Amino acid sequence: KRAKKLRLNKVSELIHSSDAFKDDPLPYARVSVHFHEIVDTGDADEDYDVVAGSEIEVTRIARRDNSSSYKLDGKNCAFKDVAKYLDSKGIDLNNNRFLILQGEVEMISMMPPKGKTEDDDGLLEYLEDIIGSNKFLDDTKEASAKVEALSEQRQEKLNRVKAVEKEKEGLEGAKLEAEALLSKEREIRRKQNVLYQINMMAANADAEKAAEQKKEVDVKLEEERVQIGGADERVAEIESGIAAQTAEYDKIHAELKKTKEEFAAYERKDIQLKEDVKAEKAKVKKLEAKVKAEKKREDEATAKATEAEESIPTLEEKLVECQEAKAEEDAKLEDIFEQVKGKTDQLRVELEEKAQELAPVKQERAVYQNALDEATTEVKLMEDSTTRAREQLEVSEKELASLSDTQQKKRDDLAACEDELAESKQRVVDAEEEEKALAETEKTLAAKNSALMARAEEAKAARQASSGRSQAVAGILEAAKKGGELSKVGILGRLGDLATVNEEYDVAVSTACGMLDHIVVQTSAGAQRCLTFLRKHDLGRANFVALDKTKKGAHDRAVETPEGAPRLFDLISPR
Numbered sequence: 001k002r003a004k005k006l007r008l009n010k011v012s013e014l015i016h017s018s019d020a021f022k023d024d025p026l027p028y029a030r031v032s033v034h035f036h037e038i039v040d041t042g043d044a045d046e047d048y049d050v051v052a053g054s055e056i057e058v059t060r061i062a063r064r065d066n067s068s069s070y071k072l073d074g075k076n077c078a079f080k081d082v083a084k085y086l087d088s089k090g091i092d093l094n095n096n097r098f099l100i101l102q103g104e105v106e107m108i109s110m111m112p113p114k115g116k117t118e119d120d121d122g123l124l125e126y127l128e129d130i131i132g133s134n135k136f137l138d139d140t141k142e143a144s145a146k147v148e149a150l151s152e153q154r155q156e157k158l159n160r161v162k163a164v165e166k167e168k169e170g171l172e173g174a175k176l177e178a179e180a181l182l183s184k185e186r187e188i189r190r191k192q193n194v195l196y197q198i199n200m201m202a203a204n205a206d207a208e209k210a211a212e213q214k215k216e217v218d219v220k221l222e223e224e225r226v227q228i229g230g231a232d233e234r235v236a237e238i239e240s241g242i243a244a245q246t247a248e249y250d251k252i253h254a255e256l257k258k259t260k261e262e263f264a265a266y267e268r269k270d271i272q273l274k275e276d277v278k279a280e281k282a283k284v285k286k287l288e289a290k291v292k293a294e295k296k297r298e299d300e301a302t303a304k305a306t307e308a309e310e311s312i313p314t315l316e317e318k319l320v321e322c323q324e325a326k327a328e329e330d331a332k333l334e335d336i337f338e339q340v341k342g343k344t345d346q347l348r349v350e351l352e353e354k355a356q357e358l359a360p361v362k363q364e365r366a367v368y369q370n371a372l373d374e375a376t377t378e379v380k381l382m383e384d385s386t387t388r389a390r391e392q393l394e395v396s397e398k399e400l401a402s403l404s405d406t407q408q409k410k411r412d413d414l415a416a417c418e419d420e421l422a423e424s425k426q427r428v429v430d431a432e433e434e435e436k437a438l439a440e441t442e443k444t445l446a447a448k449n450s451a452l453m454a455r456a457e458e459a460k461a462a463r464q465a466s467s468g469r470s471q472a473v474a475g476i477l478e479a480a481k482k483g484g485e486l487s488k489v490g491i492l493g494r495l496g497d498l499a500t501v502n503e504e505y506d507v508a509v510s511t512a513c514g515m516l517d518h519i520v521v522q523t524s525a526g527a528q529r530c531l532t533f534l535r536k537h538d539l540g541r542a543n544f545v546a547l548d549k550t551k552k553g554a555h556d557r558a559v560e561t562p563e564g565a566p567r568l569f570d571l572i573s574p575r
């Protein structure tokens with residue numbers, strides 16, 4: 001640094017000159033600065049390592065003759081060599097960016113803010129010199145020139161924009177009319193969409209009905225084909241079975257004729273047997289009378305046996321008594337038997353004689369009984385054979401009648417099958433024609449359905465776009481109610497809801513005014529609050545009319561209308 005920059009007039013003034021060295025003044029003053037490179041190892045001031053071999057000493061010597069010399073690591077060198085070396089290590093002595101010495105503080109504080117000429121230095125130029133930004137002065141001047149040129153272009157464009165805005169304001173009426181027209185077209189498309197949806201629903205219903213009818217016709221057609229196949233098989237079976245039934249019928253007829261002849265023979269034999277049966281019945285009646293008599297006797301004996309069985313307990317008791325008495329009487333009987341032995345021999349002889357007389361009668365009774373049994377058996381055999389013959393005849397007659405009925409039934413079934421086959425063939429033809437007609441109808445309905453679906457998608461997109469706006473309006477109006485988030489913002493309501501018009505002018509007003517969905521607020525700050533609310537709740541977009549930014553009296557001026565027709569503005573009544 002120069003001496004003046006160190007707040008001194010001469011460099012020699014840096015040499016120590018106290019009274020102690022008055023007689024022998026010091027020849028020079030020396031300042032040495034030691035440098036070394038380090039590697040940081042932490043965040044603290046002492047956290048570093050010294051790079052080995054990087055130490056260096058820079059020395060300046062100020063002498064009495066106001067000269068200065070420099071040494072670099074003990075070797076004499078010029079100031080520029082020291083500056084070059086230090087600059088290679090990041091220390092810039094030319095601009096002095098790293099240090100402001102005490103002698104420069106007063107100078108800096110007295111500097112003007114900016115130099116008055118290009119060569120004059122002020123605080124701005126001094127700071128630019130310190131930070132090194134003075135090298136960008138040329139670029140800054142060029143950029144300023146470009147900015148001025150661009151500012152002129154901007155002003156030109158701005159003038160053109162203002163002119164375009166004036167033209168735009170002049171076209172605002174046409175724009176509103178076009179928007180109203182688009183709104184009406186959108187309404188028409190919405191109505192058409194509803195109509196198309198109704199037609200589409202009807203077409204879908206018709207298509208489903210046609211598909212169901214087609215399925216039913218297909219099922220019926222398949223059933224008819226199956227029935228025709230079954231009928232063909234039945235006809236073949238009937239035709240193949242008629243010959244067998246005819247042969248069987250002839251066979252049964254021959255058997256029937258033979259059976260009738262045999263039945264006639266049986267009838268003749270039956271008459272003879274009936275006569276024999278009558279004679280045998282007479283014998284049977286006689287024998288039955290005898291049997292009844294014997295039966296009566298048998299019943300009496302059975303009754304006596306029953307009485308005897310009932311009296312067995314009493315008799316057994318008496319038997320015991322009698323056995324006891326018998327023992328006593330046996331003794332007496334022995335005595336009596338000895339006494340009457342001669343008399344009993346005579347009675348035994350008489351009994352044997354009577355038994356011999358009764359033997360021929362028993363033999364005759366046995367002969368008659370055998371004859372009766374044989375006659376009864378023969379009658380039963382004849383009755384059985386006659387019954388079998390009659391039953392066989394009845395069965396044959398029934399089979400003959402059944403075969404006749406079956407043959408007639410088969411013929412009727414054959415005729416019915418032929419009629420049914422003809423009807424089925426006709427139904428198949430009708431079903432094929434109906435299927436072709438349904439296929440054509442299905443193609444037509446499919447084309448209509450495709451067109452309706454396309455229109456439905458268009459209407460859906462338009463409805464979604466309009467529902468986004470209506471959702472935003474509904475959300476703001478709901479929040480503007482008492483106690484809501486926007487209750488104190490100054491929302492007056494939807495523009496279309498703030499006035500009424502006669503029903504006959506409703507379409508005209510809706511067409512002419514495209515701002516019916518705009519929200520009317522008292523201030524632009526309130527409109528800003530509403531926009532913040534929409535962004536916060538992600539409700540979409542909405543338009544606002546701020547009364548504090550609206551020109552008053554714009555519609556109060558007199559306007560001439562064709563034939564004195566009233567203005568729509570004059571027909572609207574505020575609520």
